[in-house]
Amino acid sequence: MSNVEFNFALIYRLSKLRFDELDHANIEQLKKIIEFVNIALTLDSIKDYSPLREVNGVRNVWREDVVISCEIDPQDLLASAIIQNYYVVVPRVI
Amino acid sequence: MNISPQELNRRIAKLIELNKEFNFANQICQDLALKQLSSYHSPGLLYAVKDMFSVKNTITSASSKILENYQAVYDATVIEKLNAKENILLAKLNQDEFAQGGSNEYSARGKVLNPVDKNRIPGGSSGGSASIVALDLVDFALGTDTGGSVRNPASFTGTIGFKPTYGAISRYGVLAMASSFDTIGIISKKIEIIAKVFHQIRGVDKHDLTSINIDEVSGPKKMKVAVVKQFIKNLDPAILQKIEFCLEKLQELGYAIDYIELSSLDYALACYYILVPAEVSSNMARYDNLVYGNPHSLDSVMSTSLDDWYLKQRELFGDEVKRRIGAGNFILSSGYYDAYYLQASRLRRYIADQFNSAFAKYDFLIGPTTPNGATEFGNSQEDPTKLYLADIMTVAANIAGLPAISLPLLEDQLGLPVGLQLMTEQKQDLYLLELASQLMEQSHG
Numbered sequence: 001m002s003n004v005e006f007n008f009a010l011i012y013r014l015s016k017l018r019f020d021e022l023d024h025a026n027i028e029q030l031k032k033i034i035e036f037v038n039i040a041l042t043l044d045s046i047k048d049y050s051p052l053r054e055v056n057g058v059r060n061v062w063r064e065d066v067v068i069s070c071e072i073d074p075q076d077l078l079a080s081a082i083i084q085n086y087y088v089v090v091p092r093v094i
Numbered sequence: 095m096n097i098s099p100q101e102l103n104r105r106i107a108k109l110i111e112l113n114k115e116f117n118f119a120n121q122i123c124q125d126l127a128l129k130q131l132s133s134y135h136s137p138g139l140l141y142a143v144k145d146m147f148s149v150k151n152t153i154t155s156a157s158s159k160i161l162e163n164y165q166a167v168y169d170a171t172v173i174e175k176l177n178a179k180e181n182i183l184l185a186k187l188n189q190d191e192f193a194q195g196g197s198n199e200y201s202a203r204g205k206v207l208n209p210v211d212k213n214r215i216p217g218g219s220s221g222g223s224a225s226i227v228a229l230d231l232v233d234f235a236l237g238t239d240t241g242g243s244v245r246n247p248a249s250f251t252g253t254i255g256f257k258p259t260y261g262a263i264s265r266y267g268v269l270a271m272a273s274s275f276d277t278i279g280i281i282s283k284k285i286e287i288i289a290k291v292f293h294q295i296r297g298v299d300k301h302d303l304t305s306i307n308i309d310e311v312s313g314p315k316k317m318k319v320a321v322v323k324q325f326i327k328n329l330d331p332a333i334l335q336k337i338e339f340c341l342e343k344l345q346e347l348g349y350a351i352d353y354i355e356l357s358s359l360d361y362a363l364a365c366y367y368i369l370v371p372a373e374v375s376s377n378m379a380r381y382d383n384l385v386y387g388n389p390h391s392l393d394s395v396m397s398t399s400l401d402d403w404y405l406k407q408r409e410l411f412g413d414e415v416k417r418r419i420g421a422g423n424f425i426l427s428s429g430y431y432d433a434y435y436l437q438a439s440r441l442r443r444y445i446a447d448q449f450n451s452a453f454a455k456y457d458f459l460i461g462p463t464t465p466n467g468a469t470e471f472g473n474s475q476e477d478p479t480k481l482y483l484a485d486i487m488t489v490a491a492n493i494a495g496l497p498a499i500s501l502p503l504l505e506d507q508l509g510l511p512v513g514l515q516l517m518t519e520q521k522q523d524l525y526l527l528e529l530a531s532q533l534m535e536q537s538h539g
Contacts, residue, residue: 006424008420010427011420011423011424011427012420014423014427015375015408015416015419015420015422015423016379016382016401016404016405016408017405017408017409017411017416017419017420018405018406018408018409026413026416026417029413029417029477029478030417030420030421030424032477032478032479033367033371033417033418033421033478033479034421034424036363036364036367036479036482037363037364037367037368037434037438038364039360039361039364040361040364040365040368040434040437040438040441041433041434041437043361043437043441043444046437046440046441046443046444047440049440049441049443049444049447050440050443051436051439051440051442051443052439052440052442052443052446053274053439053442054274054304055260055274055275055442055446055493055494055495056259056260056261056304056306056495056520058261058303058304058306061303061304071168072167072168073167076167076168077167078385079165079167080163080164080165080385080386080387080388081384081385081386082390082391082392082395088384088385089392089395089396090384090395090400090403091395091396091397091398091399091400091402091403092396092398092399092400093399093400
């Protein structure tokens with residue numbers, strides 16, 4: 001993985017961030033971050049370890065499938081969005 | 095605490111004055127504080143919180159332009175609990191944007207200055223929390239600690255920074271950075287205040303399904319402490335000398351001292367800087383200024399396409415946040431997920447397992463919190479990974495979910511404060527605080 005091909009246009013598209021090919025400083029810094037973590041890929045002896053994702057052992061906390069009323073007024077939750085007929089207005093999708 | 099409205103106003107006036115100099119606060123909650131005081135029977139402590147914590151009807155900006163005008167619509171669980179105990183909230187504090195950074199240089203609200211030396215970083219990302227405590231303006235401040243963001247600024251400002259076991263304090267209502275690492279932490283100058291506040295805010299919360307109860311009594315004590323060799327390798331001799339002094343004090347308290355090497359820690363920073371950006375890129379995906387954030391007009395929404403809207407709005411993120419979103423999306427992208435994310439998740443297990451083996455033999459692991467005292471501003475601008483290196487001693491506790499505390503007991507060769515870090519196994523937070531208290535007393539006695 002030492003010669004990772006960076007497709008920065010794709011990374012920026014996935015990130016929903018504007019990509020500017022002329023922004024060399026940011027691209028160089030991003031490359032440095034990836035190079036910085038590449039040491040993790042060199043350790044082969046851990047391939048039998050199971051991935052750790054729930055660090056304090058709490059996993060799949062279930063509750064009864066019942067309706068719980070929201071303690072917060074929905075009007076408040078939507079206060080900083082543009083609302084029409086209880087729908088959030090978003091820009092054109094198609 | 096007995097405090098009159100006049101006295102509270104005087105304290106707030108001082109806070110406003112010093113904020114002009116040090117820039118630790120994004121917002122000073124004068125009206126709220128006076129209202130709280132008038133409704134309380136027996137007022138508790140004065141405090142402030144990082145701008146990651148939702149406080150109803152106040153701006154919660156995470157020091158980001160994208161949330162510049164976002165008014166929280168409910169109180170975080172910790173705020174509710176602190177209110178119930180009649181503590182008084184004085185300010186929402188400056189920080190690195192979305193808690194991403196270790197110097198407070200990455201804030202849309204300008205950098206926070208270090209009260210120890212104004213030319214130096216206060217550390218981060220909870221730099222405002224450490225600065226306001228160092229200036230004695232509050233009894234305690236809350237921060238968030240994802241890879242050291244409470245302990246690192248505590249180390250650089252000569253204050254105490256406590257990061258509990260992952261899940262010990264509810265994260266409900268606190269903006270997320272990397273959810274499987276994020277921990278609420280407490281900064282104060284007094285260990286007994288940290289213990290008291292921790293008692294008030296810990297415990298299972300139905301709104302945070304990762305929250306847990308810690309052990310209220312400590313397990314059998316082994317009376318053994320180990321110094322982590324990797325943490326003292328090539329260390330500034332002045333810091334090392336102070337560590338040795340602390341080790342003597344620990345011996346006086348009856349602890350045997352050992353030195354151990356945890357080989358997995360050589361991979362801790364890489365593990366951290368793979369998993370955290372991956373989680374960051376997911377958590378930052380929600381910020382698009384459509385549902386919360388900056389108010390905008392119907393015309394502006396209708397006049398654009400959804401993709402254009404995203405690109406335009408997300409320009410508001412600062413450079414470090416954009417870099418981490420980019421790194422995270424690279425790591426999670428098809429073709430690289432297994433090599434990076436899966437490998438780092440296995441590394442996480444490897445590191446946690448080594449800690450568990452160590453804690454079968456030792457009560458505590460010890461080392462400095464940071465490899466040096468606070469550096470001058472501007473040291474990491476060209477290469478962000480330079481700043482990441484400062485996290486080498488703190489990230490391991492977050493990778494394994496361990497409680498850790500930084501105590502202002504060390505000093506570098508320039509005479510700048512450096513923290514001594516103690517770590518212990520999950521849920522043994524009270525034992526950690528007990529030893530921290532004894533060690534502070536023994537060292538100053």
